[in-house]
Amino acid sequence: MTLDEIKALHEKHTGVLSIYGELPVKNRTDLGKAYTPGVAGLSKLIQQDTSLARQYTVSGKLIAIITDGSAVLGLGDIGPQGGLPVVEGKALLYKELAGVDAIPLALDQTSVPEFVQTIKNISKSFAGIHLEDIKAPRCFEIEDQLNQVLDIPVYHDDQEGTAIVVLAGLINAAKVVGKSLTDLKVVVNGAGASGLATAKLLANVGIQNITLVDQKGVVRDQSTSLNDYQLKFVQSVQPNTDAHTLAEALVDQDALIGLSVGEIVTEAMVKSMATDPIIFALANPIPEIDPALAQKAGAAVIATGSSAYPNQVNNILAFPGLFRGLLENHVNHFETGMEAEIAKALANMIKAPTNEKIVPGVFDEGVVETVVEAVKQYK
Secondary structure, three states, X not given: OOHHHHHHHHHHHOOOOOOOOOOOOOOHHHHHHHOOOHHHHHHHHHHHOHHHHHHHOHHHOEEEEEEOOOOEOOOEOOHHHHHHHHHHHHHHHHHHHHOOEEEEEEOOOOOHHHHHHHHHHHHHHOOEEEEEOOOOOHHHHHHHHHHHHOOOOEEEHHHHHHHHHHHHHHHHHHHHHOOOHHHOXXXXXXXXXXXXXXXXXXXXXXXXEEEEEEOOEEOOOOXXXXXXXXXXXXXHOOOOOOOOOHHHXXXXXXXXXXXXXXXOOOHHHHHOOOOOOEEEEOOOOOOXXXXXXXXXXXXXEEXXXXXXXXXXXXXXHOHHHHHHHHHHOOOOOOOOHHHXXXXXHHHHOOOOOEOOEOOOOOOOOOHHHHHHHHHHHHO
């Protein structure tokens, strides 16, 4: 579909979302039930016990998807309004895939304390907060602070969602190439929200040889440009290499997890890796290396973030079912331990992984239900 066709479609509907009522309002009786005088009684009950708002109002099921548009994958800092089509699309996916109500919000604030305070101020209207496309390290600070002041789940899709689906794919990719998951030598290219969260989850499940690379090269604890979150990670998981550049870091490595920008990996880099390398080129809309070139260079398993190729490793597999699971099971806080459990559950959906099938497809039967059940079992 061309850009002109997409523009026409979105213009016709003024976006992709509308609000529809749960109750009919066709007569005076309907009006009294849905609005006045009926709601006055509910308001008095909630005044006496504010927890009842979750039971009697939309605040018990509505998710706020909040962005400032400062770190949109593949597009960079495009501003709050520029980020709206992304969060609006995710709100649609929540509803269509998991039956979860969500509303997109664009927040034009750069100060972390103000950002947090604004979300806190509106949080009584929502059952959960989904953060999206917020630049690191602000996203880490915002999520940490919100978790301290809110009694509803806070989830950052670029961190947790990405990490979950990458781990799910890597579990099965390791099986395809006949290597132990925990013995894999992994390069994570990209040290922002997605890259750092993914590296942390891989370390948490026992992968010890992880090299984190950013635009300046291999990240080490001596680097002067690191934020506190990056520094804490590289102090706990020191890179086991003398390499400086991405090309040097990839030599004799088993897997590349690309979470950065497109067209930065060459055929020569892939050829320099260990036997049967695993390539996750997840930058969108242009992957780090064209899958055809990666395959030509000897990659045994290739995944991208795009539906145009096999093995779409995309957050869509995680976030709709994850929040439905949180809501159905009345979970007040998203815990990092859930990530590995959800990843394993998604991986286990593929009974016989192949190089072209390491994760379920977005529309495969049971994806949402599998994630919901994993949240339930963890709880």
